Amino acid sequence: MPSLTFLGAARTVTGSKHLLEIDGQRVLFDCGLFQGLKELRKRNWAPLPIIPETINAVVLTHAHIDHSGWLPRLVSQGFRGQIYCTGGTADLCKLVLPDAAHLQEEDARFANKRGFSKHQPALPLYTQEDAAEALSRLQPNPFNTRISVVPGLEVEFINAGHLLGSSYVLATRADQSGGRVLFGGDLGRYARPILPDPSPGVETDILLCESTYGDRLHPAEDDGATLARVITETIARRGKVIIPAFAIGRVEELLYWLFKLEDEGRLQKLPIYVDSPMALKGLAYYNVRTDELDKEVGAMRKNLSRFTAVSSAIESKALVDNDTPAVIIASSGMATGGRVVHHLFAGLPDPRNTVLFVGYQGAGTRGRQLVDGAQYVKMFGQQVPVHARIEKIDAMSSHADAGEIIRWLKTFPKAPKMTYLVHGELIAQDALKAKITKELGWNVEIPSHGQKVSLPI
Numbered sequence: 399m400p401s402l403t404f405l406g407a408a409r410t411v412t413g414s415k416h417l418l419e420i421d422g423q424r425v426l427f428d429c430g431l432f433q434g435l436k437e438l439r440k441r442n443w444a445p446l447p448i449i450p451e452t453i454n455a456v457v458l459t460h461a462h463i464d465h466s467g468w469l470p471r472l473v474s475q476g477f478r479g480q481i482y483c484t485g486g487t488a489d490l491c492k493l494v495l496p497d498a499a500h501l502q503e504e505d506a507r508f509a510n511k512r513g514f515s516k517h518q519p520a521l522p523l524y525t526q527e528d529a530a531e532a533l534s535r536l537q538p539n540p541f542n543t544r545i546s547v548v549p550g551l552e553v554e555f556i557n558a559g560h561l562l563g564s565s566y567v568l569a570t571r572a573d574q575s576g577g578r579v580l581f582g583g584d585l586g587r588y589a590r591p592i593l594p595d596p597s598p599g600v601e602t603d604i605l606l607c608e609s610t611y612g613d614r615l616h617p618a619e620d621d622g623a624t625l626a627r628v629i630t631e632t633i634a635r636r637g638k639v640i641i642p643a644f645a646i647g648r649v650e651e652l653l654y655w656l657f658k659l660e661d662e663g664r665l666q667k668l669p670i671y672v673d674s675p676m677a678l679k680g681l682a683y684y685n686v687r688t689d690e691l692d693k694e695v696g697a698m699r700k701n702l703s704r705f706t707a708v709s710s711a712i713e714s715k716a717l718v719d720n721d722t723p724a725v726i727i728a729s730s731g732m733a734t735g736g737r738v739v740h741h742l743f744a745g746l747p748d749p750r751n752t753v754l755f756v757g758y759q760g761a762g763t764r765g766r767q768l769v770d771g772a773q774y775v776k777m778f779g780q781q782v783p784v785h786a787r788i789e790k791i792d793a794m795s796s797h798a799d800a801g802e803i804i805r806w807l808k809t810f811p812k813a814p815k816m817t818y819l820v821h822g823e824l825i826a827q828d829a830l831k832a833k834i835t836k837e838l839g840w841n842v843e844i845p846s847h848g849q850k851v852s853l854p855i
């Protein structure tokens with residue numbers, strides 16, 4: 399009987415890896431990095447319970463690092479197959495994987511310099527060469543087209559509206575049984591700018607559904623009112639608004655709102671900086687794939703010259719030192735690395751400034767500490783006092799909330815035999831399981847890390 403093993407994103411939101419074993423073939427769906435708490439990050443170093451060489455193919459739902467960021471490690475450990483994804487996912491992986499490798503190399507260099515690693519010398523989890531090798535294995539495919547990934551198994555990518563190229567992957571047995579598993583990836587949201595609505599559900603035997611916000615409802619869309627208020631108040635204090643943003647995905651929506659508010663006269667015209675080389679390249683990819691996006695994206699296109707692109711590290715340093723009121727969008731989104739850390743290091747002690755979070759802040763990240771009201775955060779070996787105002791806008795999340803997940807599940811033509819909740823912290827998953835059971839009467843399970851289940855397909 400086919401089986402599924404949950405090798406990541408089980409009772410946590412990162413490290414997505416789901417191994418489907420079917421007719422002697424092994425296919426890994428998503429290959430993400432664990433992030434956040436140290437005990438989770440340690441899992442990135444642990445070997446898989448199976449030899450990577452025995453995995454025949456990998457299929458990616460989307461390019462976010464918690465779904466793709468372990469690929470270079472998989473390759474360095476001996477995986478030799480192809481990696482199937484959409485064209486948009488392949489584009490964005492060309493940005494995120496080399497960047498992730500760079501960060502791993504930096505971490506190892508830093509550990510060697512400080513001598514705090516148990517290993518001498520400290521080695522990176524993977525290198526730029528491993529990332530390049532992983533990229534060379536990507537096989538981009540169009541949406542809504544069935545392709546064979548291993549003998550006996552076909553997959554189809556369906557637009558999930560969560561990120562450029564993001565998909566649900568429908569895996570279908572090529573024999574008469576036609577057994578199906580839908581790997582939900584991350585679910586987008588309804589009636590948002592930039593990205594399309596999530597595609598309706600399809601008939602499937604087994605469903606893997608994300609549950610990041612399974613216990614929450616995003617605040618109602620306020621047409622940019624909170625964003626306008628936060629920026630206006632900060633500018634009145636002559637401060638800077640520092641927005642940590644995931645380099646791919648969030649920046650496009652932020653710019654959309656900023657330009658819209660300016661055009662409607664609800665926000666004074668301000669210097670807007672995008673201080674992230676990766677975000678700038680990501681914007682370019684969004685620009686060439688507008689047919690996969692929301693129709694409103696065309697309006698944003700003509701506005702692209704209205705922000706200042708900060709490309710070089712020297713320009714970034716000058717911006718950190720500049721005291722002029724401005725909006726600064728920089729990555730990473732959970733303030734765990736990247737240029738935003740320098741902006742925070744300089745900006746957090748100043749009560750005129752605001753740090754505005756617009757995405758999910760994982761447990762154990764600097765972003766979560768700030769959102770939770772930390773008085774000090776550690777950066778570059780120092781305790782930095784937090785005097786800046788900390789704000790967050792959950793309405794701008796790219797993940798569906800509990801209500802939107804239920805709305806999506808109601809679009810399925812019939813109940814799957816089993817729905818597994820993944821990609822959520824347990825408290826959110828318990829709440830979502832109760833809601834699905836009550837409102838839809840579906841069979842729902844919350845798998846644990848490493849659990850293997852038989853699939854009746």
Ligand SMILES: [Zn+2]
Nearest residue numbers: 460462560584
């Ligand atoms: Zn995602």
